[in-house]
Amino acid sequence: MSKKKGISRRNFIKGVGTGVVGSYVVVPALNNKAAKNLSDNEELQLKEGWQVLSLKVNGKKIITKVKPNTLLVDLLRNELQLTGTKVVCNQGECGGCTIILDGKPVYSCQMLALDANGKEVTTIEGLLLGEELHPLQQAFVDEDGLQCGFCTPGQIMAAYGLLLKYPDPTDEQILNGMSGNLCRCAAYPKIIKSVKAAASRIK
Amino acid sequence: MPQKIVKSKIIFEGEIVETIGEVSTEEYERWGANENLKVVGKPVSRIDGYDKVSGSAVYTFDKILQRMVYARTLRSPLPHAKIKRIDISKALKVNGILDVITFQNTEDIDWYWNSSKLFDPHLRYQGDEIACAAAETAELAEQALKLIEVDYDELPFAVNTKKALESDPEKLTGFKKPDLFTYDRGDFSKGISESDESVEDTFTTPVVIHNPTEVHCSTVAWDGGKLTVWDSTQAIFSVRNAVADSLKININDVRVIKKYMGGGFGSKLEAGKYTVMAALLARRLGRPVKIYLDRREMNLAVGNRPDSHQTLKVWGKRDGTITAMSYKSFGAVGAYPQGAAANWPFRTMYKCPNIKVEDQNVFINAGRARAFRAPGHVQGVFALDSIIDDFAYKIGMDPIDLRLKNYAEVDQVFNVPYTSKLLKEAYSAGAQAINWDLRNKIPGSGNGVIKRGIGMASQIWWGGGGPPAHAMLKLERGGYLTVISGTQDIGTGTYTILAQVAAEILEIPMEKIEVILGDTGVGPYAPSSGGSQTIASVAPAVRDASEKMKSKLISAAAAIMEIPEDKIKYNNGEIESIEDPAKKLSIADILKELREESLLMNGSREANPDGYTTNSFGAQFADVSVDTETGKITVNKIAAAHDIGRPMNQKTLENQFHGGILQGLSYALMEERVIDESTGQVVNLNMHDYKIPTVKDVPKIEIIIVSKSDDLVNNVGAKGIGEPAIIPTAGAIANAVYNAIGVRIKSLPITPDKVLNAIYKFN
């Protein structure tokens, strides 16, 4: 539970990512089960209209296939196993699933994965440099901006988005920027402190 | 080893539990104030902070296993019905569906203390379990649920507690009316005859929902006859026992693991049906199953704080002496047996020799109540401290003076002293922090549209913990320590505080200490994380183990250095000769010499002291502004002054107080489960319609801890803080609103419409 050392997460993902690209590159050409000798699974995918999707996640290009109604959060959590992003309400009310899409915080439970096509996604895992915490994440540890920690990835990504827009936010900007993220443990006072501490450290 | 099996008493959420269990009989020197300590009480950062901010913490909700499938649950859409016919054949045709279980194709498994079954064809509330489907994806399982055909015999229902109280309970749920709880003390009519004045009023509180951020969920996997359960739970041993009993398998064939969890607040103190349903499906399929509830189900089916309808009357003399009090209340337990009583603070908070209590649990056709952060006390204190204020204003006395006049020096129910009680100190510290003298001496006498008011309320809770609670230490090569216990950290900081206790005694740096909790397969028994008992039970066990480990190290050093033990001292994590400090060994040296990879030690919580009860105390003060044109209430400040024994970690302590206070604030002003009485349907089933506070609702909060340590309660001097934090907030806010506008709102939540109505009627 103390600080982790070892291989860099980013390099690790890079390795995995290359494999993913390789295995899916042939998919769009498929159209007929018999002719192409499709598996049951592939036939089902064809029937359900699965689409190829290409996006950047935490700096790494990902090409994969999704069912058209797949939510971005489910792609991240189930497909890419980036379970740092949480689902709390699953209907755009709590901010627990906040990620950064092309520089802006969004609720990933309110977006189709396909709508992220060609875009760039950053999740809580993407803030790390190897196993090293981002100063914003470190501020949440130092200021104890959490209790159970379940809303925390969403809080941190909302704060990240806020600091991208306002590197030196006023109190009001912090309250507005963080007001879309519910914390049932109500760690709010220390969440605010964490954001302020991060802003002054990153400056 | 100085260990003994003794009979001991603990109070858990109002129930006195007598246990016979193993305790430590060692007496350790008390620590004194935190200033004497190096690690305990300091603002140490959470040792699990990295995992939680990096996204690497795998919560039960995040658990992914090879070949895992997903299960979702079909729930009753009706408040009361019997299943006439159920047909799952269409559901089983969904592509990717694997299995559907109902009462028809599973064995009978008792539930709710044998009042019902895991799948009961008699559905008693909207949300009762009907079927559970497993499929390759959660989405497919949900699709299958929609294709299950169910015909119902609709039955009469009541979701309004008062109406249910007046109807035949057997028609609503099939259960008998619960027994009336009564309690009497002293000579009630004598108390009345001694009085000069009296006040009486009825207060109502809403049903509120826990809504932890992590939904209730389990991931289960069988290895032959052995079952591993990852569960989002506050009570790993309760879940283990319930699952083993339900499936009729050996206790040690079930292992329950919970490393991180996204909140519980009491809703995760008991095993969920979903865990057993997942285990049944997993066994039938031979594949791991992940089951979870969605937010809608969370608001229907996993507990709530019951409502209350409390009528209180206080009689007293003009000098403020309370001579008699009566209490009559009823509250809805939901559709299955549970408790809704809220009378405990009434019986013990203020001194009164003559009292009478009647409390009635009522069945209604809605989700069953469960323990919710300080069950009973949050409701009870709101009503009690409102009526106490009324009495103070009636006789023209300062509300704090009235409370001091009727200060209870002993526990009036058991007639024994408290191990410590610093409530007077809390009153004066809180009064100063809020500027008590600025309150309206005559409520509502302020000028202008925005009226300001100040109010307060008192807090009492147990939280002294007790045995059995055990911990194990493993000291390894290089002087690294692992603390192991079967309790759980539900976000409160248990991991960190237990490490601090070991660090304090063994003088091992925090970075060299790991803590393993939340695994029945690894940790010795320790209590569930409820009742604010975790730290007061487990931290003393860790101290016991650490002190014994220290003795072991000293004896090892004596053997190695060939010096008698009494010529050796433990100094800063090293063991040195008193006569020749140059002769010393580090912990790492000792392990090397012993050619051991690890040294082990067990420790236990000591028995609670005889002839005392342990309670925490406190008072919260609220400063509010009420807009008399819109009814909007703004809480400007809450000052919280509490006696909680020794503060163990300043950071996590403040955080828990913030959380409790803000949940108390939203209980006072926002939260309420709303049911349409004509259809029995809950109308606010999501986080938009069910209001909880956001970052913008946070007032100024000042926390003052008036205690240094409770040396009688246990060897670390700590009492729990999780529940004390929420208890008096709503009462303080309600009293502040009254102080501002001069008219009392007797029903929570105090929403703008109630404020405007009250002002309108008053004028």
Ligand code: FES
């Ligand atoms: S989970 Fe997406 S907003 Fe709540």
Ligand code: FES
């Ligand atoms: S830390 Fe628990 S919900 Fe925010």
